[in-house]
Amino acid sequence: MPGGLLTDLYELNMAASYLRRDMDGLATFSLYVRGLPPQRGFLVAAGLESCLDFLASFSFTDDELATLEGMGFDDHALTDLAALRFDGEVWAMPEGTIVYSEEPLLEVTAPVAVAQIIETYLLNQITLHTTLASKAARYVLAADGHDLVDFAFRRTHGTEAAMAIARASAMVGFVATSNVEAARRFDLTAAGTMAHAFIEAFPSEREAFEAFAMDHPDRATFLVDTYDTEQGVRTAIATIEALGLRERIGVRLDSGDLDSLARVARTLLDAAGLPQARVFASGGLDEHEVAALIGGGAPIDAFGIGTQMGVSADAPFVDSVYKLTEFDGRPTLKLSSGKASLPGRKQVWRTIGDGEHRDTLGLRDEAGPPETRPVLEPVMRDGRPLAPPPSIRDALRTFQGELARVPAAARRLEHPEQVEVARSTALLELTAETRAAALAKAEIG
Amino acid sequence: MPGGLLTDLYELNMAASYLRRDMDGLATFSLYVRGLPPQRGFLVAAGLESCLDFLASFSFTDDELATLEGMGFDDHALTDLAALRFDGEVWAMPEGTIVYSEEPLLEVTAPVAVAQIIETYLLNQITLHTTLASKAARYVLAADGHDLVDFAFRRTHGTEAAMAIARASAMVGFVATSNVEAARRFDLTAAGTMAHAFIEAFPSEREAFEAFAMDHPDRATFLVDTYDTEQGVRTAIATIEALGLRERIGVRLDSGDLDSLARVARTLLDAAGLPQARVFASGGLDEHEVAALIGGGAPIDAFGIGTQMGVSADAPFVDSVYKLTEFDGRPTLKLSSGKASLPGRKQVWRTIGDGEHRDTLGLRDEAGPPETRPVLEPVMRDGRPLAPPPSIRDALRTFQGELARVPAAARRLEHPEQVEVARSTALLELTAETRAAALAKAEIG
Numbered sequence: 008m009p010g011g012l013l014t015d016l017y018e019l020n021m022a023a024s025y026l027r028r029d030m031d032g033l034a035t036f037s038l039y040v041r042g043l044p045p046q047r048g049f050l051v052a053a054g055l056e057s058c059l060d061f062l063a064s065f066s067f068t069d070d071e072l073a074t075l076e077g078m079g080f081d082d083h084a085l086t087d088l089a090a091l092r093f094d095g096e097v098w099a100m101p102e103g104t105i106v107y108s109e110e111p112l113l114e115v116t117a118p119v120a121v122a123q124i125i126e127t128y129l130l131n132q133i134t135l136h137t138t139l140a141s142k143a144a145r146y147v148l149a150a151d152g153h154d155l156v157d158f159a160f161r162r163t164h165g166t167e168a169a170m171a172i173a174r175a176s177a178m179v180g181f182v183a184t185s186n187v188e189a190a191r192r193f194d195l196t197a198a199g200t201m202a203h204a205f206i207e208a209f210p211s212e213r214e215a216f217e218a219f220a221m222d223h224p225d226r227a228t229f230l231v232d233t234y235d236t237e238q239g240v241r242t243a244i245a246t247i248e249a250l251g252l253r254e255r256i257g258v259r260l261d262s263g264d265l266d267s268l269a270r271v272a273r274t275l276l277d278a279a280g281l282p283q284a285r286v287f288a289s290g291g292l293d294e295h296e297v298a299a300l301i302g303g304g305a306p307i308d309a310f311g312i313g314t315q316m317g318v319s320a321d322a323p324f325v326d327s328v329y330k331l332t333e334f335d336g337r338p339t340l341k342l343s344s345g346k347a348s349l350p351g352r353k354q355v356w357r358t359i360g361d362g363e364h365r366d367t368l369g370l371r372d373e374a375g376p377p378e379t380r381p382v383l384e385p386v387m388r389d390g391r392p393l394a395p396p397p398s399i400r401d402a403l404r405t406f407q408g409e410l411a412r413v414p415a416a417a418r419r420l421e422h423p424e425q426v427e428v429a430r431s432t433a434l435l436e437l438t439a440e441t442r443a444a445a446l447a448k449a450e451i452g
Numbered sequence: 453m454p455g456g457l458l459t460d461l462y463e464l465n466m467a468a469s470y471l472r473r474d475m476d477g478l479a480t481f482s483l484y485v486r487g488l489p490p491q492r493g494f495l496v497a498a499g500l501e502s503c504l505d506f507l508a509s510f511s512f513t514d515d516e517l518a519t520l521e522g523m524g525f526d527d528h529a530l531t532d533l534a535a536l537r538f539d540g541e542v543w544a545m546p547e548g549t550i551v552y553s554e555e556p557l558l559e560v561t562a563p564v565a566v567a568q569i570i571e572t573y574l575l576n577q578i579t580l581h582t583t584l585a586s587k588a589a590r591y592v593l594a595a596d597g598h599d600l601v602d603f604a605f606r607r608t609h610g611t612e613a614a615m616a617i618a619r620a621s622a623m624v625g626f627v628a629t630s631n632v633e634a635a636r637r638f639d640l641t642a643a644g645t646m647a648h649a650f651i652e653a654f655p656s657e658r659e660a661f662e663a664f665a666m667d668h669p670d671r672a673t674f675l676v677d678t679y680d681t682e683q684g685v686r687t688a689i690a691t692i693e694a695l696g697l698r699e700r701i702g703v704r705l706d707s708g709d710l711d712s713l714a715r716v717a718r719t720l721l722d723a724a725g726l727p728q729a730r731v732f733a734s735g736g737l738d739e740h741e742v743a744a745l746i747g748g749g750a751p752i753d754a755f756g757i758g759t760q761m762g763v764s765a766d767a768p769f770v771d772s773v774y775k776l777t778e779f780d781g782r783p784t785l786k787l788s789s790g791k792a793s794l795p796g797r798k799q800v801w802r803t804i805g806d807g808e809h810r811d812t813l814g815l816r817d818e819a820g821p822p823e824t825r826p827v828l829e830p831v832m833r834d835g836r837p838l839a840p841p842p843s844i845r846d847a848l849r850t851f852q853g854e855l856a857r858v859p860a861a862a863r864r865l866e867h868p869e870q871v872e873v874a875r876s877t878a879l880l881e882l883t884a885e886t887r888a889a890a891l892a893k894a895e896i897g
Binding site: 012013014015016017018019020023024027028032034071074078079119123127128130132134135138139160161162163164166167168169171185186187188190191197198199201202203204205206207210211218219222225226232233234235261263291314317318319320323324327330331334335339340341343345346445446448 | 457458459460461462463464465466468469470472473475477479481516519520523524564568571572573575576577579580583584603605606607608609610611612613614616630631632633635636642643644645646647648649650651652653655656657663664667668670671677678679680706707708736759762763764765768769771772774775776779780784785786787788790791890891893
């Protein structure tokens with residue numbers, strides 16, 4: 008994995024200044040989301056694994072240093088950057104953890120130069136994965152236990168994002184993905200049958216169905232809407248009967264009024280003595296449409312979910328930031344209008360038990376309120392991971408354990424309410440003191 | 453570059469069936485956008501270069517074939533897939549070309565199996581790059597000649613998307629990017645100065661500014677809003693004067709009321725005899741805000757544009773599709789409700805001259821209306837590119853030549869109107885004939 012140039016130029020400018028001036032004080036940066044999108048009552052933390060991989064191998068290749076020379080970095084800076092590694096500490100929420108506004112997903116403590124350079128990559132990856140996992144979680148809520156399959160590859164923002172949504176959706180409970188490379192990489196179940204083009208390439212729909220089922224008897228879900236959906240279902244039934252298929256059979260609806268077509272399909276399949284045949288629906292569905300179909304009783308067994316999830320269409324980003332909260336033993340903050348930050352190394356204290364989450368944002372070194380547990384854990388020290396990364400299955404367990412505890416008003420799909428996160432007395436006191444010091448700094452200019 | 457597994461499972465299912473049955477007829481697939489997002493009056497074609505790179509090296513590695521064996525593909529299928537290469541023909545719009553609804557950005561003609569497998573990757577890449585280039589173009593319209601810099605890296609959907617927006621924004625006229633790796637890869641100008649953390653890491657804003665300017669006298673743009681913006685501008689001026697800086701100086705505003713703060717900054721800078729100092733603005737700006745600032749006369753010289761562009765926040769995808777339009781010498785289409793397609797190998801005939809575009813969607817082999825030119829060009833034959841890829845500069849020239857000819861109603865930022873694309877008589881006739889044949893196919897089931 009490359010490293011050093013996956014950043015914004017200003018990070019390198021700042022790092023060069025710090026290094027030249029021997030400013031090697033430890034900096035703590037806190038990565039959090041500054042106000043959730045209005046369509047989100049909670050987020051699902053994700054992206055940590057790629058951050059830790061990046062940090063563990065962070066360095067500049069000779070080619071990268073030559074590039075920087077061409078951009079005006081002098082010998083002093085290049086020598087300093089060449090020696091740079093990430094040797095710091097990371098605390099983070101495990102992937103799959105529920106996160107609310109202002110709660111750190113990750114905190115880095117390292118010498119300020121390297122802690123600064125990694126900002127861009129960490130923000131990029133946490134934002135990507137968290138945005139997508141949070142969107143996928145909404146489909147899980149909508150589907151109410153029905154199977155969900157990731158179909159997003161073709162319209163995600165690149166192949167990296169396609170891998171991310173396959174992983175993120177598995178992490179919240181999707182049962183399969185259409186993305187073959189993602190299935191290989193993350194050991195997921197690959198799913199898929201046929202497209203309209205296949206039907207069109209044969210002289211008739213019937214011949215296409217038969218050919219497909221003969222070649223792939225274990226995945227005989229027939230796409231029935233190429234010409235006429237009801238006729239397509241009848242053709243699928245005829246094919247199933249002709250070939251004597253009994254298991255792993257079904258029909259896929261990809262257009263039109265899915266509710267009524269699903270009922271038609273179900274009725275025809277049942278009348279043919281095929282209650283085990285599944286009805287699969289796809290076609291640009293957002294989570295509200297899935298919820299409406301399920302809520303309305305449409306007999307759909309599984310959904311293929313694509314673009315709307317793959318780009319998190321209703322909220323394609325979160326307002327993630329990476330803010331300096333401590334430098335060289337001093338707490339820090341910025342006062343910028345509407346974008347002020349809170350000082351100090353933090354911890355999220357979450358209530359234990361089965362009730363709805365009540366969180367307190369506090370300091371890492373305080374005791375925490377009674378009946379709470381710390382949500383952020385140390386995951387890297389001296390630049391080395393403290394444990395192998397949790398599996399996607401581990402993350403799914405984390406997510407499932409927490410989802411039920413998200414306050415109902417924050418969990419609903421329409422107009423979710425933001426969860427109020429309390430601030431500990433220790434944090435409030437530190438903020439007041441640090442603010443006063445910053446105002447004094449501003450006055451001395 | 454890997455290849456074969458960057459696809460959806462169903463593509464491989466279909467390909468395996470085609471290959472097993474020796475169905476090696478040539479298929480033509482047309483990649484186009486089925487109705488623009490309501491916020492878009494036009495799109496900017498992009499992503500072709502990565503598609504051609506992918507096609508030129510398309511194959512399956514032994515590891516990839518082993519993965520497919522694990523997913524249930526039998527020896528026959530694996531042998532067939534192992535031998536597969538892309539040896540077809542591609543016609544496409546050059547990157548930077550303006551494109552309207554239903555106009556093919558790209559058409560592939562190749563044996564059906566390989567033409568099918570590549571669908572997912574081609575759609576993914578054309579969708580990514582075209583979505584981002586089209587969004588970036590709106591900032592160019594909004595900025596009305598003022599400098600624009602890409603600041604999007606930290607919140608794009610992954611690093612691949614970050615490279616894509618750096619490239620796409622350069623293609624429509626952005627002058628620089630903050631993304632160091634993209635600057636290296638695409639030979640762009642890298643830009644950037646400092647973040648708030650840098651100011652906070654020093655005992656005072658003044659000391660931070662002086663340190664930075666001493667270390668980087670060629671990029672002395674001071675971020676002035678960490679504590680108090682007006683005071684920050686005064687501190688920047690004092691630093692500029694103390695160090696005797698004359699060129700490449702400026703201030704950056706990143707929060708608050710940018711219009712009034714820019715006026716304050718401009719007044720202070722001018723009063724200090726620094727008319728050459730530039731005022732730079734950033735902070736989550738969408739294109740409407742840029743247009744309002746410029747339209748209102750805010751004295752802002754340049755804008756840093758981040759998240760809103762980097763995820764195309766108001767329209768994060770386009771409804772791109774890849775449809776079979778001809779197979780084995782026969783035109784094809786699908787009739788699916790609301791998603792019908794048009795048959796045949798196509799061409800976009802665009803009026804020549806300086807007037808607004810009037811396009812006709814027709815067939816590749818027809819003569820085209822008078823006073824028009826064909827927009828799609830052959831770019832690959834027998835799986836080999838016909839020419840080296842155009843440079844980003846070439847694409848920018850293409851874009852600039854065409855932007856002025858986008859109908860004014862389609863070019864406006866608010867409620868743009870869709871451009872009506874005519875259909876040629878030959879296309880209409882072919883559609884009617886093919887539709888009749890498809891209906892007949894549907895009836896025979």
